[in-house]
Amino acid sequence: MTQQLSGWGKTPASFPAKLIQPTSDQEILEVLSGPLRTAPRGLGRSYGDAAQIAAGLVLDLTRLKPTFELDEKTGLLTVSAGYSLGEILERTLPRGWFIPVTPGTRFVTVGGAVASDVHGKNHHRDGSFSMHLSNLELLTPSGAMTLTSSDPAFAATAGGMGLTGVVSKITVKLLAVETSLIRAVTVPTRSLAETFEAMTRDDEYTYAVAWIDATATGSRLGRGLASFGEHAKIDELFGRTIDQPLAYHPKAVATIPVSAPSQLLNPLTVRLFNSAWFQAGAARCGEKITSLDGFFYPLDAVGSWNRLYGRRGFLQYQVVVPYGSEELIETIIGRLAAGGHPSFLSVLKRFGEQSMGLLSFPKPGWTLALDIPAKRPGLGELLRDFDRRVAAAGGRVYLAKDGRLDPELLETMYPNLRKFEEICHNLDPEGIMATDLARRLRIGGRH
Amino acid sequence: MIDANGYPQNVLVIGGGSEIAAAIVALLAENGLERLALAGPREESMAAVRDQIGPVVSTKLFELDLAEPERAGPVIDDAAAWMGTLDCTIVAAAILGDQTRDEVSPERVAVSLTINTVGPAAALTAVANRVESQGFGEIIVLSSVAGEVVRRRNYLYGAGKLGLDGFALGLAERLRPRASLLVVRPGFVRSRMTAHLDPAPLATTPERVAKDTLAALFAGRTIAWSPGILRWVMMVFRHLPRGLSRRIPF
Numbered sequence: 001m002t003q004q005l006s007g008w009g010k011t012p013a014s015f016p017a018k019l020i021q022p023t024s025d026q027e028i029l030e031v032l033s034g035p036l037r038t039a040p041r042g043l044g045r046s047y048g049d050a051a052q053i054a055a056g057l058v059l060d061l062t063r064l065k066p067t068f069e070l071d072e073k074t075g076l077l078t079v080s081a082g083y084s085l086g087e088i089l090e091r092t093l094p095r096g097w098f099i100p101v102t103p104g105t106r107f108v109t110v111g112g113a114v115a116s117d118v119h120g121k122n123h124h125r126d127g128s129f130s131m132h133l134s135n136l137e138l139l140t141p142s143g144a145m146t147l148t149s150s151d152p153a154f155a156a157t158a159g160g161m162g163l164t165g166v167v168s169k170i171t172v173k174l175l176a177v178e179t180s181l182i183r184a185v186t187v188p189t190r191s192l193a194e195t196f197e198a199m200t201r202d203d204e205y206t207y208a209v210a211w212i213d214a215t216a217t218g219s220r221l222g223r224g225l226a227s228f229g230e231h232a233k234i235d236e237l238f239g240r241t242i243d244q245p246l247a248y249h250p251k252a253v254a255t256i257p258v259s260a261p262s263q264l265l266n267p268l269t270v271r272l273f274n275s276a277w278f279q280a281g282a283a284r285c286g287e288k289i290t291s292l293d294g295f296f297y298p299l300d301a302v303g304s305w306n307r308l309y310g311r312r313g314f315l316q317y318q319v320v321v322p323y324g325s326e327e328l329i330e331t332i333i334g335r336l337a338a339g340g341h342p343s344f345l346s347v348l349k350r351f352g353e354q355s356m357g358l359l360s361f362p363k364p365g366w367t368l369a370l371d372i373p374a375k376r377p378g379l380g381e382l383l384r385d386f387d388r389r390v391a392a393a394g395g396r397v398y399l400a401k402d403g404r405l406d407p408e409l410l411e412t413m414y415p416n417l418r419k420f421e422e423i424c425h426n427l428d429p430e431g432i433m434a435t436d437l438a439r440r441l442r443i444g445g446r447h
Numbered sequence: 448m449i450d451a452n453g454y455p456q457n458v459l460v461i462g463g464g465s466e467i468a469a470a471i472v473a474l475l476a477e478n479g480l481e482r483l484a485l486a487g488p489r490e491e492s493m494a495a496v497r498d499q500i501g502p503v504v505s506t507k508l509f510e511l512d513l514a515e516p517e518r519a520g521p522v523i524d525d526a527a528a529w530m531g532t533l534d535c536t537i538v539a540a541a542i543l544g545d546q547t548r549d550e551v552s553p554e555r556v557a558v559s560l561t562i563n564t565v566g567p568a569a570a571l572t573a574v575a576n577r578v579e580s581q582g583f584g585e586i587i588v589l590s591s592v593a594g595e596v597v598r599r600r601n602y603l604y605g606a607g608k609l610g611l612d613g614f615a616l617g618l619a620e621r622l623r624p625r626a627s628l629l630v631v632r633p634g635f636v637r638s639r640m641t642a643h644l645d646p647a648p649l650a651t652t653p654e655r656v657a658k659d660t661l662a663a664l665f666a667g668r669t670i671a672w673s674p675g676i677l678r679w680v681m682m683v684f685r686h687l688p689r690g691l692s693r694r695i696p697f
Binding site: 004009011012013014015016017048049054055056311312313315374375376377379380381383384402403404406407436439440447 | 448450451452453454456477478479481532580581582583624625662665666667
């Protein structure tokens with residue numbers, strides 16, 4: 001019997017008929033010739049059901065690593081899709097090259113980063129991951145192809161949730177850095193209005209994000225810590241970091257055991273944690289030089305932190321709403337807190353321009369991400385109501401985080417859906433590429 | 448498919464006229480239910496459920512009388528083919544009958560146990576096979592406290608539920624962890640089926656049972672009591688000496 005698969009949130013879960021770990025393009029092309037419905041999977045960090053297929057074949061691509069070529073002059077990196085961003089950083093950062101766009105964890109594969117068209121704290125300036133690719137290699141049921149950003153199949157693949165085929169290799173332009181450290185500035189905010197206000201100063205920095213205490217209510221609703229950052233210059237360093245400015249040794253400080261009690265995160269502990277985090281952050285505000293991991297990947301220090309939520313799992317609700325819909329952000333935070341669904345970790349940020357990706361999530365506006373324990377009474381109804389308001393406002397839900405969106409809202413949120421489906425159909429007329437997410441959302445008529 | 452909060456898109460009800468099942472379906476309909484297959488012997492009671500749920504959910508009726516258990520398999524195949532996947536199945540088929548009339552009739556005893564135990568067990572087997580091969584699924588089996596301790600006043604119904612309850616618990620182990628199976632043991636439920644009876648203590652409603660059922664399903668439990676206090680009441684009751692328990696008048 002194969003193992004149960006789920007996303008990072010542990011729900012929804014399903015059993016594939018088969019799971020294989022290919023190491024070459026050839027193996028993948030053979031699988032894609034059918035007949036089993038096939039879902040690509042990386043490190044399983046999408047939160048919902050994007051990287052699994054019940055009763056189908058799951059391609060675990062974490063061993064697909066034949067290529068790693070860095071041109072040290074230009075910073076162009078050609079890399080197989082099975083490498084994680086962390087593995088790339090370990091090799092390129094000591095040579096002075098950083099990944100142009102990174103999400104809040106380094107434990108994502110290159111393939112997953114393309115399929116979700118991930119964004120980072122620099123989206124307001126630099127856009128999403130796919131905007132930094134010079135080309136990508138895609139394996140589809142109709143064969144292998146090399147795509148550049150002007151190809152329709154490229155636009156379908158960037159953010160296409162793995163439904164166009166398997167990304168096997170990309171070429172990405174890395175960012176030159178002098179050090180592996182970040183000059184970070186933290187500004188505490190006392191209300192949501194102050195948080196919005198602080199974040200509109202994000203154009204002064206490459207990196208910007210606000211952590212929000214989503215358990216604070218009343219006049220404190222939306223209070224938080226706005227944090228900004230730049231790659232530190234060599235002349236900004238002091239102490240022993242000067243000797244090895246590009247040193248990079250990520251380490252985990254703890255791992256949550258399988259047997260973590262399921263009630264660890266309850267409304268009380270979540271409120272206490274958020275309050276303490278806010279007070280601690282407010283006390284340490286100002287400018288400092290910090291490690292790259294501390295700035296970009298604080299949660300990566302705790303292994304398997306998703307186990308904190310127990311067996312019911314959790315979900316991340318991430319939406320983007322256009323400018324002018326700020327009150328919707330307030331409604332979402334306020335009603336979740338009032339409804340007894342406290343978010344353990346909440347972030348707010350501004351997005352810049354949209355990429356060419358047909359199902360790519362980021363678009364200009366505010367994005368809010370909340371981690372919420374799943375399967376609690378009333379949560380489903382509340383989120384469905386938010387979805388309708390978000391869709392009506394011209395916003396959308398991030399599919400890489402989703403496990404529960406109403407299929408009827410998908411096209412309103414993603415107006416290029418039909419075009420995307422048409423391209424998928426041309427690449428894969430028999431519908432071999434399929435995931436539980438695609439079936440749940442009936443993408444391309446899958447069920 | 449089933450969403451991150453445990454809500455199914457497709458639901459099959461065996462015993463489609465059941466008021467408790469209808470109350471469960473009403474809650475699911477507020478949370479993304481798309482297709483509902485109702486299988487049962489009486490079209491009018493199933494049509495009433497369909498009308499109650501409303502047009503948001505696409506509903507189809509399937510004729511199935513569990514007095515003929517061998518018909519369960521093909522009907523479930525038809526329903527699954529219509530829906531695509533069998534995300535959640537509620538097995539609610541049962542007859543209460545009339546104990547004093549039925550207990551002296553070998554024919555009526557056979558029919559009662561067929562409808563309450565043999566038929567549902569056959570249906571559950573067909574559902575379980577499908578759920579195993581599709582790689583996910585939820586199954587809800589409506590049992591009863593009457594099957595927990597079989598009593599003089601309704602031993603025919605109680606024995607039927609006892610058999611079903613045991614079968615379902617065994618099946619839950621077979622399916623674990625591939626699919627979740629929940630056995631629901633409600634107390635006396637005020638409904639059409641019990642309208643002619645005096646309510647027992649701790650009587651509940653279909654709506655209350657529906658709420659308790661979903662709470663237990665989402666928490667990943669195998670047994671749900673409704674109301675919850677019955678778990679402890681029945682634990683004591685089960686251990687009373689028979690000479691004492693038979694004198695307790697309900």
